[in-house]
Amino acid sequence: MDADRKSAALRFKVDDKWVELSESQIFKHPGGPVINQYAGSDATHIFHAFHAGSTKAYKQLSGIKKSQTLTEIESKELEASIAKRSDEADINIAVYDISIEQDSSNCGLRNMDGLLNIAHTRFGIGLQFPENTTPNTRRRASRMGLVFQIVIPSLESGEPIEAGVKGGGIFAMSLDQLTVGFRRRSTQEKIMKQNGAEKKIVASFENLRQEVTRRGWMEGAPLYCCWKIFESFVLLAAVVALQYNGWFITSALVLGLAWQQLGWIAHEYCHQQPFANRETNDTIALILANFAQGLSRDWWKDKHNTHHAATNVVDQDGDIEVVPLFSFIPADLKKYKAPIEKFFLNPCLFRFVPYQHLYFTLALPLIRYSWVAQSILFAFTEQNSTYRVYRRNALGEQVALLAHWIVISIQLYYLPDNFTRVCYFLISQSLCGLLLGHVVTYSHNSVDKYPANSRILNNFACLQILTTRNMTPSRFIDWFWGGLNYQGNSKIEHHLFPTMPRCYLNECSKLVKAFCKENGLEYLVDDYTTGYRYNLAQLEKIAELAEQQALTA
Numbered sequence: 001m002d003a004d005r006k007s008a009a010l011r012f013k014v015d016d017k018w019v020e021l022s023e024s025q026i027f028k029h030p031g032g033p034v035i036n037q038y039a040g041s042d043a044t045h046i047f048h049a050f051h052a053g054s055t056k057a058y059k060q061l062s063g064i065k066k067s068q069t070l071t072e073i074e075s076k077e078l079e080a081s082i083a084k085r086s087d088e089a090d091i092n093i094a095v096y097d098i099s100i101e102q103d104s105s106n107c108g109l110r111n112m113d114g115l116l117n118i119a120h121t122r123f124g125i126g127l128q129f130p131e132n133t134t135p136n137t138r139r140r141a142s143r144m145g146l147v148f149q150i151v152i153p154s155l156e157s158g159e160p161i162e163a164g165v166k167g168g169g170i171f172a173m174s175l176d177q178l179t180v181g182f183r184r185r186s187t188q189e190k191i192m193k194q195n196g197a198e199k200k201i202v203a204s205f206e207n208l209r210q211e212v213t214r215r216g217w218m219e220g221a222p223l224y225c226c227w228k229i230f231e232s233f234v235l236l237a238a239v240v241a242l243q244y245n246g247w248f249i250t251s252a253l254v255l256g257l258a259w260q261q262l263g264w265i266a267h268e269y270c271h272q273q274p275f276a277n278r279e280t281n282d283t284i285a286l287i288l289a290n291f292a293q294g295l296s297r298d299w300w301k302d303k304h305n306t307h308h309a310a311t312n313v314v315d316q317d318g319d320i321e322v323v324p325l326f327s328f329i330p331a332d333l334k335k336y337k338a339p340i341e342k343f344f345l346n347p348c349l350f351r352f353v354p355y356q357h358l359y360f361t362l363a364l365p366l367i368r369y370s371w372v373a374q375s376i377l378f379a380f381t382e383q384n385s386t387y388r389v390y391r392r393n394a395l396g397e398q399v400a401l402l403a404h405w406i407v408i409s410i411q412l413y414y415l416p417d418n419f420t421r422v423c424y425f426l427i428s429q430s431l432c433g434l435l436l437g438h439v440v441t442y443s444h445n446s447v448d449k450y451p452a453n454s455r456i457l458n459n460f461a462c463l464q465i466l467t468t469r470n471m472t473p474s475r476f477i478d479w480f481w482g483g484l485n486y487q488g489n490s491k492i493e494h495h496l497f498p499t500m501p502r503c504y505l506n507e508c509s510k511l512v513k514a515f516c517k518e519n520g521l522e523y524l525v526d527d528y529t530t531g532y533r534y535n536l537a538q539l540e541k542i543a544e545l546a547e548q549q550a551l552t553a
Helices: 002-008 023-027 032-038 042-049 057-065 072-084 133-142 187-192 196-216 221-242 249-270 278-293 297-309 331-336 340-346 346-363 366-379 389-414 418-438 460-466 473-478 491-496 500-520 527-553
Strands: 008-012 019-021 117-121 124-126 144-150 159-165 179-184
Touching: 008 032, 008 042, 019 057, 019 072, 023 346, 023 527, 032 042, 032 297, 042 057, 042 196, 042 297, 042 460, 133 196, 196 460, 196 500, 221 249, 221 278, 249 278, 249 297, 278 297, 278 389, 297 366, 297 389, 331 346, 331 418, 346 527, 366 389, 366 418, 460 491, 491 500
Parallel strands: none
Antiparallel strands: 008 019, 117 124, 144 159, 144 179
């Protein structure tokens, strides 16, 4: 019986103490299964990020640290297991290798963007791009500066020899049997050359968190959020007025925009930003998400909180698992192993993915349809969940969703004919998906991913900063992105402090930039076109790999 309890238990580190939760405690967790993402890892700062301002959560944590702490021997074993973790580089997969205790300059073999041919020149043996290298890759290489990796198979250590580009070329003298790759110099390398030991970064981030709290930026902004709700309902009123006056297509377009804007407000209530009372936030989120938009609040919280807890981590962040329509990592191309999956899904995978960078933008409207379908499936099976919070919320979720679709049906009924009804429905739903998609895919899809169970999970600040790209702001972008460019100029800041109201994110970004500079972390921020191009470049790499595998299959 005790063995069963231990196998089902969850062990994680918080405030320098290793603790263990029972299966019963896990299933009673108010946030649902997201708590499992940090099994065997340091959950200190993710706890603070999700529970800032929650007296109840901190009281429960205090009790757990007093009565459910692991022994010193067990704690040391878990620390040792963390230290042994190592990532493997691959296409679109980066390696987290910041040292725990001290700096190091040996960064190991990383995510290789491609291979170089070996060419004999009058200088010796030179390296050049192969003929099938895409023009985009060549341009990125010349623009960014590269680090070339030379792996000599005969060396037992397998350690790469690295050399930088200078004067447009790199030459190796009299080396045989080389495997040569090229890549961008990684953010981690820049960290390692400065003062970037993991413990220093973690301690520095704790100082930043306390400063943000001291400034009052975590205390909520109910008046601001109420104003944003008013703005969104003005758009809904415009939808009704336009339809009443016969401007049907315009009404449908405004409805798509209204749903997008309501999504940002619901997002803030789901993150517990406006009020200190979490039940109040959840109730308003139910109205804004389920009733006003037709999207399940609990489905969104489950999906989105997991994304925050393990951003761009393979097998944990569901936002990067979008096969068979899209693939961001090589493992996606080997995802389907069961015979029936191989028969039905592999042909689809290898037929479409080689062109994914071409049809990606055209497919963005499908996000709305996908989210609606997932919401309905989730809400109407919540009563069977092993997590108490979902069983408790099931009826409210289902009633609110039904109410949304009843209202939509009545609205469509008052349109003049079936053709107009179909056009209205498709335009409003598709535009909402397009507007949502352009925002939610920008900041993370354009950045490298990390392997499952990577040690980066123990460095919350690095996890969020290295997997998020901000976007340069403007007045229109600030509104259109719903502050998700303040999650865009400051989406990094939102990921570091998810319960911080968006009206504080801009000021917070100044502190975060200083933190990044102090710790040698690259603060990624680009205009929309540049970031979107990086997004397509990630897709193109896997598209090329899928095409190669399809030809050799």
